[in-house]
Amino acid sequence: MSFVKKIIKPVEVLVVASKTGRVTIKYPFEEPWISPEFRGKIEIDPTKCIGCGACVNACPPNALEMIESEDKKTLRYFVGRCIFCWRCIDVCPVGAIKGTRNFELATNDPLDLYDYIVHNRVKCRECGKVTGETTRMLKYVLEKAFVTENYNNKCPDCRKKIFINAISMRRTGPVGEKT
Ligand code: SF4
Ligand code: SF4
Numbered sequence: 814m815s816f817v818k819k820i821i822k823p824v825e826v827l828v829v830a831s832k833t834g835r836v837t838i839k840y841p842f843e844e845p846w847i848s849p850e851f852r853g854k855i856e857i858d859p860t861k862c863i864g865c866g867a868c869v870n871a872c873p874p875n876a877l878e879m880i881e882s883e884d885k886k887t888l889r890y891f892v893g894r895c896i897f898c899w900r901c902i903d904v905c906p907v908g909a910i911k912g913t914r915n916f917e918l919a920t921n922d923p924l925d926l927y928d929y930i931v932h933n934r935v936k937c938r939e940c941g942k943v944t945g946e947t948t949r950m951l952k953y954v955l956e957k958a959f960v961t962e963n964y965n966n967k968c969p970d971c972r973k974k975i976f977i978n979a980i981s982m983r984r985t986g987p988v989g990e991k992t
Contacts, residue, residue, distance in 0.1 A: 852897040853915040857890060857930060861909035864888060864932035864947035868901035868910060877901060884936075886947050890928040892918055907953070937968035939975075944968045 838845060864886050869877045876894035880887040902910045920926065932947035944967075946954075955965060963979075964972050 847914050847916075851914050851916075852899055853913050854892055854895065854897070854918060855890070855899065855901060855910050855912055857888070857928060858909045858911070859930045861907050862888060862930050862932075863907055863909075863949040863953045864930070865906060865950055865953075867904045867906060871900045871904040873898060873900065884934050884943055886932045886934055888930040888932070891926060892928075893926045935966060937971055938966040939971035940968060942968045942970070 864879075866879045866886075866888075869879045869888070874894045874896050876891050876896070878889045878891070880889055897912075899912050902912055918926075932949060935944045935946045935948055935951050936942070937944055951965065963975055967975070
C-alpha cells in the first residue's frame with residue numbers, strides 16, 4: 814500500500830462511520846434489541862410434564878436427562894449444555910415446554926443452571942414391582958387409549974401372565990383345568 818493510500822484509508826473509514834452513526838449500545842445499561850425469532854432458554858412446566866422422556870430422546874447435546882431411582886424418575890435440564898434448538902418443544906406430547914428469549918444466564922451459583930422435575934413411578938398392583946412408567950404417564954395413557962382394568966397399573970411381566978392366562982382360558986378353559 815502506497816503512503817498516500819495509507820493516509821486516505823482511515824479518512825474513508827471515518828467518513829463512512831460518521832454517516833452510519835453509532836451501532837453499539839451501552840449494554841447492560843440499555844436494553845438490547847432481540848429479534849422475535851431469537852431462541853433462548855426453555856422453561857418446563859412442572860404441573861404439565863408427565864415424565865415421558867420424549868424430550869430427552871430428542872435433545873442433541875443431552876441437556877435433558879432422565880435420572881431413574883428406586884421409586885422416582887427425575888427430569889433434569891442443564892442449561893449449560895443447551896444449544897437452544899427447541900427440538901424438545903416440538904416433541905413434548907403435552908406442551909409442557911415453552912421457549913423464551915432469555916439469554917442472560919450468567920450466574921455465580923452452578924446450581925442455578927439446573928432445573929429438576931421429580932415424578933413418582935408406578936408400582937405394579939399385582940407383584941409390587943416398580944414399573945418404568947410415571948403415575949402421570951399412566952394417567953395420560955389411560956385418558957388417550959382404552960386399557961382394560963385388568964392390565965392397567967401392572968408391570969410388563971404381570972401383564973404378560975394375565976394375557977397368556979386369558980388366551981389359554983379361551984382355548985382350554987382356566988389354566989390347570991382338564992379339557
Ligand atoms: S432446546 Fe435443544 S438443546 Fe436445549 S434442551 Fe431443548 S432439545 Fe435440548
Ligand atoms: S416431553 Fe414433555 S412431558 Fe415428556 S418428559 Fe419432556 S417435558 Fe415432560
